[in-house]
Amino acid sequence: MKRQKSFANQASANALYVVATPIGNLEEMTPRAIDVLKSVDVIAAEDTRNTMRLLTHFDIHTRLISHHQHNEHTSAMGICKLLKEGKSVAIVSDAGYPLISDPGQIVSEMVIEAGYPIIPVSGANAMLNALVASGLPTQPFLFYGFLQPQEKDQLRELEKLKEYAMTLIFYEAPHRIYKTLDHMLQVFGDRRICLARELTKVHEEFLRGTIGEILTVCDECKGEMVLVVEGSTAHKTPEMNRAEIQACIDHYVAEGISHKEAIKRVAKENGLSKNDVYRQYHKSH
Numbered sequence: 214m215k216r217q218k219s220f221a222n223q224a225s226a227n228a229l230y231v232v233a234t235p236i237g238n239l240e241e242m243t244p245r246a247i248d249v250l251k252s253v254d255v256i257a258a259e260d261t262r263n264t265m266r267l268l269t270h271f272d273i274h275t276r277l278i279s280h281h282q283h284n285e286h287t288s289a290m291g292i293c294k295l296l297k298e299g300k301s302v303a304i305v306s307d308a309g310y311p312l313i314s315d316p317g318q319i320v321s322e323m324v325i326e327a328g329y330p331i332i333p334v335s336g337a338n339a340m341l342n343a344l345v346a347s348g349l350p351t352q353p354f355l356f357y358g359f360l361q362p363q364e365k366d367q368l369r370e371l372e373k374l375k376e377y378a379m380t381l382i383f384y385e386a387p388h389r390i391y392k393t394l395d396h397m398l399q400v401f402g403d404r405r406i407c408l409a410r411e412l413t414k415v416h417e418e419f420l421r422g423t424i425g426e427i428l429t430v431c432d433e434c435k436g437e438m439v440l441v442v443e444g445s446t447a448h449k450t451p452e453m454n455r456a457e458i459q460a461c462i463d464h465y466v467a468e469g470i471s472h473k474e475a476i477k478r479v480a481k482e483n484g485l486s487k488n489d490v491y492r493q494y495h496k497s498h
């Protein structure tokens with residue numbers, strides 16, 4: 214077991230700080246993140262040019278080194294060496310938290326193994342913003358990150374996730390969104406979904422609906438995006454009892470809606486599967 218008390222006995226002197234940076238809106242840079250980036254000896258950045266722009270904006274003049282996917286192992290060893298020399302280091306990525314679909318995993322494991330503290334500095338993150346505004350259940354959730362781009366691999370991944378009852382969160386690129394939603398529709402069925410794009414930026418937008426509905430408009434969606442997908446409801450016990458289900462369906466039917474459509478609506482509005490509602494309704498008839 215390894216135990217870390219981040220702020221006891223100068224523990225933070227030769228620590229690795231994992232610093233979140235804005236995902237669009239620079240006002241989300243926290244005063245603590247600025248202080249930490251000013252006070253550490255070295256900042257290890259995913260893309261030094263991008264980070265330099267951020268540092269210039271906040272008048273930070275700390276030495277910058279490169280720490281990206283393609284040099285992660287060597288750079289992680291370099292960071293451990295700096296910590297050994299008594300230096301403090303911060304890692305940042307282009308946006309949000311390092312390690313969250315971004316480099317940082319290898320260095321964090323090495324630093325813990327070497328016995329130095331890792332101190333997180335809170336800030337913006339795309340998946341949590343998308344989740345809390347999605348309107349879908351926030352707990353439990355599973356953050357998946359990016360799916361594999363190849364069709365066969367992606368379908369295999371989705372098949373594995375199909376039975377999960379928890380809300381699923383994915384990162385996706387705009388040029389792949391149509392195919393990904395199409396695959397989700399094939400594997401998951403027409404679940405509720407929220408596509409959150411350009412979070413914290415002027416074009417921030419949330420598309421809430423079913424996969425099928427969003428599929429028809431997603432070609433217009435540009436920019437950075439997160440998909441929040443309802444978990445499987447296949448084994449969900451209806452929270453409405455049979456009488457309530459029947460009353461809702463009868464209400465819609467009285468308004469002139471077909472039985473089939475009424476069942477679909479009641480299922481969608483209550484997060485139930487159509488089959489469950491159908492079964493409950495027909496048991497009482």
Ligand code: SAM
Binds near residue numbers: 337383412438
């Ligand atoms: N480290 C980041 C975080 O903490 O969220 C994620 C970095 S990952 C390389 C980039 C992906 O995150 C994008 O392709 C997109 O799916 C998502 N993302 C990042 N910024 C976003 C934003 N402003 N709006 C929507 N999605 C965003």
